[in-house]
Amino acid sequence: MNLTLRVWRQKGNSGAGKLTTYPAKDVSPDSSFLEMLDQVNQELVGKGEEPIAFDSDCREGICGTCSMVINGIPHGPQRGTTACQLHMRVFKDGDTITIEPFRAAAFPVVKDLVVDRSAFDRIQQAGGYVSVNTGAAPDGNAIPIPKAEADVAFDAAACIGCGACVAACKNSSAMLFLSAKLAQYRHLPQGAPERIRRTVKMVEAADREGFGNCTNYYECEAVCPKNIPAHFIAEMNRDYVKAALVSREFDDVNKAAEDEG
Amino acid sequence: MSNINLDAKIPPGPLATKWSNYRSQSKLVNPANKRKFNVIVVGSGLAGASAAATLGELGYNVDCFCFQDSPRRAHSIAAQGGINAAKNYQNDGDSVFRLFYDTIKGGDFRAREGNVHRLAEVSTLIIDHCVAQGVPFAREYGGTLANRSFGGAQVSRTFYARGQTGQQLLLGAYSALNRQIDAGKVKMHTRTEMLDLVVVDGQARGIITRDLVTGKIERYAAHAVLLATGGYGNVFYLSTNAVGCNVTATYRAYKRGALFANPCFTQIHPTCIPVAGEHQSKLTLMSESLRNDGRIWVPKKAGDTRSPETIPEDERDYYLERMYPSYGNLSPRDIASRAAKRVCDEGRGVGPEVAGVRRGVYLDFADAIRRLGKDTIRQRYGNLFDMYKKITGEDPYVVPMRIYPAVHYTMGGLWVDYNLMSNISGLHVLGEANFSDHGANRLGASALMQGLADGYFIIPYTLASYFAGTQLPKITTDHPAFAEAERQVREQIIRLQSVNGNRSPDSFHRELGTLLWENCGMGRNRAGLEKALKRIPELRDEFWKNVRIVGGAEEFNQQLEKAGRVADFLEFAELMCLDALTREESCGGHFREEYQTEEGEALRNDNDFCHASCWEFTGVGKAPNLHKEQLVFENIKLAQRSYK
Numbered sequence: 001m002n003l004t005l006r007v008w009r010q011k012g013n014s015g016a017g018k019l020t021t022y023p024a025k026d027v028s029p030d031s032s033f034l035e036m037l038d039q040v041n042q043e044l045v046g047k048g049e050e051p052i053a054f055d056s057d058c059r060e061g062i063c064g065t066c067s068m069v070i071n072g073i074p075h076g077p078q079r080g081t082t083a084c085q086l087h088m089r090v091f092k093d094g095d096t097i098t099i100e101p102f103r104a105a106a107f108p109v110v111k112d113l114v115v116d117r118s119a120f121d122r123i124q125q126a127g128g129y130v131s132v133n134t135g136a137a138p139d140g141n142a143i144p145i146p147k148a149e150a151d152v153a154f155d156a157a158a159c160i161g162c163g164a165c166v167a168a169c170k171n172s173s174a175m176l177f178l179s180a181k182l183a184q185y186r187h188l189p190q191g192a193p194e195r196i197r198r199t200v201k202m203v204e205a206a207d208r209e210g211f212g213n214c215t216n217y218y219e220c221e222a223v224c225p226k227n228i229p230a231h232f233i234a235e236m237n238r239d240y241v242k243a244a245l246v247s248r249e250f251d252d253v254n255k256a257a258e259d260e261g
Numbered sequence: 262m263s264n265i266n267l268d269a270k271i272p273p274g275p276l277a278t279k280w281s282n283y284r285s286q287s288k289l290v291n292p293a294n295k296r297k298f299n300v301i302v303v304g305s306g307l308a309g310a311s312a313a314a315t316l317g318e319l320g321y322n323v324d325c326f327c328f329q330d331s332p333r334r335a336h337s338i339a340a341q342g343g344i345n346a347a348k349n350y351q352n353d354g355d356s357v358f359r360l361f362y363d364t365i366k367g368g369d370f371r372a373r374e375g376n377v378h379r380l381a382e383v384s385t386l387i388i389d390h391c392v393a394q395g396v397p398f399a400r401e402y403g404g405t406l407a408n409r410s411f412g413g414a415q416v417s418r419t420f421y422a423r424g425q426t427g428q429q430l431l432l433g434a435y436s437a438l439n440r441q442i443d444a445g446k447v448k449m450h451t452r453t454e455m456l457d458l459v460v461v462d463g464q465a466r467g468i469i470t471r472d473l474v475t476g477k478i479e480r481y482a483a484h485a486v487l488l489a490t491g492g493y494g495n496v497f498y499l500s501t502n503a504v505g506c507n508v509t510a511t512y513r514a515y516k517r518g519a520l521f522a523n524p525c526f527t528q529i530h531p532t533c534i535p536v537a538g539e540h541q542s543k544l545t546l547m548s549e550s551l552r553n554d555g556r557i558w559v560p561k562k563a564g565d566t567r568s569p570e571t572i573p574e575d576e577r578d579y580y581l582e583r584m585y586p587s588y589g590n591l592s593p594r595d596i597a598s599r600a601a602k603r604v605c606d607e608g609r610g611v612g613p614e615v616a617g618v619r620r621g622v623y624l625d626f627a628d629a630i631r632r633l634g635k636d637t638i639r640q641r642y643g644n645l646f647d648m649y650k651k652i653t654g655e656d657p658y659v660v661p662m663r664i665y666p667a668v669h670y671t672m673g674g675l676w677v678d679y680n681l682m683s684n685i686s687g688l689h690v691l692g693e694a695n696f697s698d699h700g701a702n703r704l705g706a707s708a709l710m711q712g713l714a715d716g717y718f719i720i721p722y723t724l725a726s727y728f729a730g731t732q733l734p735k736i737t738t739d740h741p742a743f744a745e746a747e748r749q750v751r752e753q754i755i756r757l758q759s760v761n762g763n764r765s766p767d768s769f770h771r772e773l774g775t776l777l778w779e780n781c782g783m784g785r786n787r788a789g790l791e792k793a794l795k796r797i798p799e800l801r802d803e804f805w806k807n808v809r810i811v812g813g814a815e816e817f818n819q820q821l822e823k824a825g826r827v828a829d830f831l832e833f834a835e836l837m838c839l840d841a842l843t844r845e846e847s848c849g850g851h852f853r854e855e856y857q858t859e860e861g862e863a864l865r866n867d868n869d870f871c872h873a874s875c876w877e878f879t880g881v882g883k884a885p886n887l888h889k890e891q892l893v894f895e896n897i898k899l900a901q902r903s904y905k
C-alpha cells in the first residue's frame with residue numbers, strides 16, 4: 001500500500017510544532033501501525049533526516065506506552081485496540097493519515113508524538129495501593145471472593161494507563177482512568193479499609209495535576225483500548241460524595257479535640 | 262587468569278531447612294540503622310519493583326531506575342499465562358518438593374538445588390502477598406483461587422489473572438512501590454538508563470546514567486547496587502520481548518568484572534504467531550496455557566496445502582500426543598519447540614511460505630469447543646483469541662491458530678551466589694537478569710514466581726546480611742572511580758555520534774538477529790557457531806565504521822539509545838555463541854545437533870558439563886576466561902529427562 005502521512009513534529013516541550021507530510025511507500029497490509037512508522041523512520045534516517053519520535057515498548061497492547069492520535073482518534077479507528085495492535089489492513093491504499101500526540105495540559109509534549117504522562121504515576125502514588133507490608137499477608141484463600149465481584153475488579157484492573165481517555169476528552173478529564181483504578185479496590189475486600197481515604201487522595205491528586213472535570217461526554221469510553229466502562233465513574237462519584245461527608249465529620253472531630261485543648 | 266572464587270555459599274544442612282536456618286542465623290541491620298543505607302535498584306519489573314518496595318518498607322533509602330516513562334510499563338507487564346506456587350489448593354499431590362523437582366528436571370539438571378528449593382518454598386508466600394495487595398486472580402464460583410496446568414507439570418499449580426497475569430502482578434508491585442514513593446522511601450527515576458556500574462575497591466558503589474529526555478549524564482552512589490534489568494532475548498532482534506529490552510545493564514557490569522553465566526541458555530517458546538514478513542518488529546506470544554485445551558497438529562503428508570477443516574482426522578498428525586503420550590500437548594517448551602521445527606523441516610508446516618518454507622503448525626480448539634462450548638473457551642482465552650485475530654486477521658474460533666516457536670526468555674545471566682550477589686561484592690542481580698534458578702530451560706509460569714521471590718522474599722534478608730557483615734567506607738560521587746566511569750560513558754556516546762555512516766542502528770540489529778537465529782537458535786552445531794563467531798566481529802567493525810545516528814546527544818534521541826544497545830548486543834552475541842560452542846552437549850534449550858539420541862532428544866553429558874559456565878571479560882574481541890561452578894546434586898538423581 002502507498003499512503004501519505006501528516007505527522008506532528010515538535011522539537012521539544014517549549015518549541016512550536018507543526019504537521020509535516022511524508023510518503024509511506026510499499027507498506028505491507030500485515031504490518032502494524034508502528035511497524036509502518038518504523039519503515040518511514042528507516043527512510044528518514046537513510047536521508048539524514050530526524051526520524052519521528054514515538055513511544056512504544058511491548059507492541060502487544062498491554063504496557064500502555066504507545067500513545068498517538070490517528071485521524072483524530074486516540075489509538076486510531078479500531079475499537080478496543082491500541083495503536084501498536086492496529087494493523088495496516090484497516091486502511092486503504094492511497095489514504096492520507098494524520099498522526100498527532102495525545103494532547104492535554106497534564107501531558108506535556110516531550111518530542112513529536114512523545115508525551116509526559118507522569119501525572120498518572122503521581123495520582124497513583126497518592127493512594128492507589130493497599131497498605132500491606134511484605135510478609136504480613138494471611139493465606140490467599142482466607143477470604144473467599146465471589147467470582148462475580150472478582151470479575152468486576154478485574155474488568156477495572158484491565159486499564160493499561162495509556163491516557164487515551166484523557167486525550168479524547170474535551171475537558172482533558174482523567175475520570176475514566178481514575179475510576180478504573182478505584183473500582184479495582186472497591187470491588188475487593190482487601191481494598192475496603194482504605195476506600196474512602198484512597199478516593200479523596202486520588203481525586204485530589206488528579207485535580208492538582210490539572211486534569212479537567214467530567215461533563216459526561218463519554219468519549220473516553222469510546223476510545224479506551226481495554227473497554228473500561230464509564231459506569232465506574234458514577235461509582236467513584238458516589239464514593240467521593242460519601243468521602244466528603246466522612247472527611248467533614250473527621251475534620252469536625254479533630255476540631256472539637258483541639259477546642260478542648 | 263584472575264583468581265575468582267565461585268563459592269555459591271549454599272547454607273549447610275538438609276535441603277528443606279537451609280533457607281529457614283539461613284534466615285534465623287543471618288545477621289540483621291537494626292531498624293534505626295537501615296536509613297543509613299542507600300540502595301540502587303535498576304529495573305522496575307516484577308523483580309525490581311518488588312525489591313524496591315520491600316526495601317523501602319524496611320527503612321532503606323532506595324533509588325529505583327527504569328528506561329520506560331513509568332515503572333508500570335516494564336516488560337513484566339506483558340506476561341500472560343500465570344505464576345506457579347506449591348499451594349496444593351487442588352489437592353492433586355503438589356508440594357514444595359514436587360515444584361522443586363519439576364523445576365530442576367525441567368531445567369535439565371543445570372540449576373542449583375539450594376536456590377531452586379528456596380524458590381519453591383517461598384512460592385506460596387507470593388500468592389498470599391499478591392492477594393493481600395488486591396491482585397485480581399481468577400477465582401472459582403466458591404470464591405477460592407483458581408488454578409490451571411502449565412507445561413512440564415502434572416499438577417495444576419498455576420495461578421492466573423485471565424491472560425494478563427504479568428500486568429496484574431506488576432500493578433501489585435507497582436502499587437507497593439507507589440506507596441513507598443509516597444512515603445518518601447523510594448525515589449523513582451523514569452526514562453533514565455544505566456550506562457555503567459561503578460566499582461570502588463572491589464565493591465559495587467554506584468552507577469552512571471543518562472537521562473533519556475535531556476541527555477544529561479549523572480552519577481549515583483549507594484551502599485549496594487541491585488540489577489533487575491530483565492533478559493537479553495532481543496539479541497535475536499525478533500523475540501516476544503518488548504522492543505526496548507536489552508542487555509546493556511548486565512553486559513556493562515560484565516565488562517566491570519561480573520561473571521556472565523550460561524549465556525547460551527536461551528528459551529524458544531513453542532506457541533507464538535509465525536513471522537509474517539520483512540516488516541516484523543517483534544513476535545507475539547500466544548500463552549502456553551492455550552495448550553491446556555488446544556491440540557497441536559500438522560498434516561501427515563508433506564506439502565499438503567488443503568485448508569485445515571478439510572483434512573480428515575486420520576490424515577492429521579497430533580505429533581506431541583503421539584511422541585510424548587503422558588505429557589502430550591503440555592510437553593516442556595524446548596521439546597515442543599524442536600518438535601515443531603522438525604515437522605516443518607520435513608515439509609509438513611502450514612501457513613504461508615516465508616523464504617521457501619512453511620513455518621507454522623496448527624493449534625486447534627475445535628475439539629475443546631465441541632466439548633466445553635464456545636463460551637467456556639471465550640472465558641478462558643477470550644483476550645488471546647482477540648489478540649490473535651487482530652494480528653493475523655483470522656478468527657481462531659473458526660480456523661485453527663497457526664503457531665511457531667520464537668525466542669522468549671533467557672535462562673543465562675549474571676552469576677550470583679545463594680545471596681543473589683555476583684562475584685562483585687555488593688552487586689546483586691535479581692529476576693531474569695541472573696542465571697540462578699532455571700538451569701537450561703525454564704518451566705512456564707516460573708519467571709514471574711522467581712522475579713517476585715527474589716524481590717519480596719529473598720533480597721530483603723540477604724542484603725541485610727551483606728550490610729551487617731561488610732565494611733562499607735563512606736563514598737561520594739566525587740570519587741575518581743565515578744569520574745572515570747562517567748568519562749568512558751561520554752566517550753562511547755561521542756564515538757557513536759562521530760561515525761556518521763550510512764546504516765541505521767536498527768539495520769545492524771536485524772542482521773545480527775538473523776545471524777543468531779540461524780546459527781545459535783533452536784538447533785546449534787559447530788560449523789554454524791564458528792561461522793557466526795567469524796561474522797559477528799566483522800559486523801561489529803562495520804557498525805563502528807558505518808552506523809548513522811541522526812540528532813544530538815543532549816536531547817531525547819531514540820536512535821542514540823538504540824545504537825548504544827546494539828553496540829552491546831554486538832559484543833554480547835559473541836559471548837553467547839562462544840558459550841554455545843564450548844558446551845559440547847545438548848541440554849534444555851541448548852540443542853547441539855551433534856549431541857542427540859537416536860530419537861532426536863537432547864543428549865546431556867553429565868561427566869563433562871554438569872557445571873555452570875561463567876565467563877570473565879578480558880577485553881573486546883579477546884577470548885574471555887571460563888570459570889566453572891560444578892553443580893552438585895544431593896537430593897535428586899541425575900536422569901535423562903523423559904516426558905514420554
Ligand SMILES: Cc1cc2nc3c(=O)[nH]c(=O)nc-3n(C[C@H](O)[C@H](O)[C@H](O)COP(=O)(O)OP(=O)(O)OC[C@H]3O[C@@H](n4cnc5c(N)ncnc54)[C@H](O)[C@@H]3O)c2cc1C
Nearest residue numbers: 304305306307308328337342343455491692693706708709
Ligand atoms: C510475552 C511474554 C509473556 C510471558 N509470560 C510469562 C508467564 O505467563 N509466566 C511467567 O512466569 N513468565 C512469563 N514471561 C517471562 C517473564 O515475564 C519475565 O521473565 C519477567 O517478567 C522478567 O521480570 P524482571 O523483573 O526480571 O525484568 P523486566 O520486567 O524485563 O524489567 C526490567 C526492568 O529493568 C529496566 N532496565 C533494563 N535495563 C535498564 C538500564 N540499562 N537502565 C535502567 N533501567 C533498565 C527496565 O526499564 C525494566 O524496568 C513472559 C515473557 C514474555 C516476553
Ligand code: SF4
Nearest residue numbers: 159160162163165224
Ligand atoms: S481507562 Fe482506558 S483509555 Fe484510560 S488509561 Fe485506562 S486503558 Fe487507557
Ligand code: FES
Nearest residue numbers: 057059064066084
Ligand atoms: S506498545 Fe505496549 S501497549 Fe502499545
